[in-house]
Amino acid sequence: MNHLIISFISQDRPGLVDTLSNAVSQHQGNWQTSSLHHLSGYFAGVIEIAVSAEQTSDLIDKIQSIEDFKCQIETANANQTTTHADIVIELTANDRSGIVQEISSVIHNQGGNLLKLVSSHDSAPHSGQELFKAKATISVAENTVDDLINALESLADDLMVDISR
Known part of the structure; x- marks a missing residue:
């Protein structure tokens, strides 16, 4: 096949x-x-x-x-099995130029592989502030998940990171 x-x-x-x-x-x-x-x-x-x-x-x-x-x-070739963990993160931050580059750079520098990224641009309900929202699936070595999350969270004070496995 x-x-x-x-x-x-x-x-x-x-x-x-x-x-x-x-x-x-x-x-x-x-x-x-x-x-x-x-x-x-x-x-x-x-x-x-x-x-x-x-x-x-x-x-x-x-x-x-x-x-x-x-x-x-x-x-x-059909999907191969992997020894990496696949994690899903949801990101929300005030929108700004270069945010995708910042996020992808952190993922790369922490040894992760971005498998899927779905992003959108919305207005905050009360303030009307422009928001960047994204859902990403990342393959990363199991022992580096915490380091990756910490690095993402340190990008900006307004960046919220929710994780699921």
């Missing part, structure tokens, strides 16, 4: 996910994991599809033939 990682962007239009899922279904593929988003009139995402070796080439051709659909497709 091959695992296709498909990243794409397209002008948003009705039926785009239906078109993709039909192509996967026609080639006996299995839609594994995805993250799809509407962003300023565009539809963008990343999808992991499991498909037999015999169907891989035809499925890639079918996806690449979708009209006005820009994509990159890579073939990957």
